[in-house]
Amino acid sequence: MPELPEVETVRRGLQPAMEGARVERLEMRRPDLRFPFPEKFVERIEGRRITHLQRRAKYLLIGLDDETVLISHLGMSGSYHVDAEAVRNTPGHFHVDRSKNEKHDHVVFHVDGPAGKARIVYNDPRRFGFMLLTTSNALDDHPFIRDLGAEPVGNALHADYLASRFAGKAAPLKAALLDQKIIAGLGNIYVCEALWRSRLSPRRSAATLVTSRGRPTRRLEDLTQAIRAVIAAAIEAGGSSLQDHRQADGTLGYFQHSFNVYDREGEPCRREGCSGTIQRIVQSGRSTFYCPRCQR
DNA sequence: CCTTGAACCTGGGCGC
DNA sequence: TGCGCCCAGGTTCAAG
Numbered sequence: 001m002p003e004l005p006e007v008e009t010v011r012r013g014l015q016p017a018m019e020g021a022r023v024e025r026l027e028m029r030r031p032d033l034r035f036p037f038p039e040k041f042v043e044r045i046e047g048r049r050i051t052h053l054q055r056r057a058k059y060l061l062i063g064l065d066d067e068t069v070l071i072s073h074l075g076m077s078g079s080y081h082v083d084a085e086a087v088r089n090t091p092g093h094f095h096v097d098r099s100k101n102e103k104h105d106h107v108v109f110h111v112d113g114p115a116g117k118a119r120i121v122y123n124d125p126r127r128f129g130f131m132l133l134t135t136s137n138a139l140d141d142h143p144f145i146r147d148l149g150a151e152p153v154g155n156a157l158h159a160d161y162l163a164s165r166f167a168g169k170a171a172p173l174k175a176a177l178l179d180q181k182i183i184a185g186l187g188n189i190y191v192c193e194a195l196w197r198s199r200l201s202p203r204r205s206a207a208t209l210v211t212s213r214g215r216p217t218r219r220l221e222d223l224t225q226a227i228r229a230v231i232a233a234a235i236e237a238g239g240s241s242l243q244d245h246r247q248a249d250g251t252l253g254y255f256q257h258s259f260n261v262y263d264r265e266g267e268p269c270r271r272e273g274c275s276g277t278i279q280r281i282v283q284s285g286r287s288t289f290y291c292p293r294c295q296r
Numbered sequence: 297c298c299t300t301g302a303a304c305c306t307g308g309g310c311g312c
Numbered sequence: 313t314g315c316g317c318c319c320a321g322g323t324t325c326a327a328g
Contacts, residue, residue: 003321076322126305187321
């Protein structure tokens with residue numbers, strides 16, 4: 001489920017219940033996810049106050065009042081769910097039945113904060129997610145953080161930057177855009193969507209978007225804008241569902257209803273005036289969806 | 297350096 | 313209903 005917009009959606013969903021709250025108890029229901037939990041994981045978190053929730057790429061960063069930072073990655077199937085006492089007691093509250101999935105509830109934060117008591121449950125059927133601990137001053141040098149490329153939100157992503165990273169790169173655009181060392185946070189869906197928006201073939205080599213002088217071509221500027229736009233739109237779509245804090249996992253806000261190419265194999269291209277059909281190909285072992293007619 | 301493929305896991309969908 | 317196969321939003325690591 002989680003690419004950058006979904007992680008941002010999770011962060012915003014968790015914020016009211018977690019920020020400023022004290023972790024009264026931490027339940028760790030198995031010894032590992034993708035990696036074993038850190039040494040003294042429970043002891044280092046229980047009793048601490050959560051000072052802030054941040055996000056870097058697809059990592060959720062939970063800052064504690066002793067400068068400890070919990071790095072949480074959701075892998076392919078991780079999600080957070082807020083079970084807030086105040087919400088639970090609201091008349092007309094719709095109880096979400098999660099019983100089928102409960103066996104994959106691996107970590108539970110019992111918190112008490114400005115918004116009251118809540119249980120924050122981390123669920124992850126495939127267990128590709130993980131949690132690590134570091135400190136705020138060591139965060140930027142952390143092995144999982146230090147090599148990350150530009151954030152595709154806000155003003156951090158520029159065509160000049162991409163030109164410098166794409167120059168001489170024979171790899172197809174699909175692979176270049178999935179590379180977290182170049183752009184941090186894009187995943188399979190939004191790469192497909194951004195390439196469709198900018199009419200670029202996922203098979204084209206990255207270097208073809210850079211001039212011989214190392215400057216970005218017009219098409220690279222278009223791609224840069226497309227990436228920013230698709231990420232911004234997805235965050236907005238996710239954010240809109242978060243008025244309902246009962247579902248912090250981003251499910252409701254997921255961007256799937258507005259996919260133009262992802263998972264649309266065999267369906268007509270949605271571009272005005274294009275009569276193409278969306279194709280699915282495999283690039284470096286992963287599905288790519290695109291319109292061979294208008295994406296060149 | 298670069299690229300590809302396998303690995304880590306579980307569950308859902310589909311064909312038979 | 314069941315079995316086997318393929319697929320899935322991510323990342324790392326080994327091998328060529």
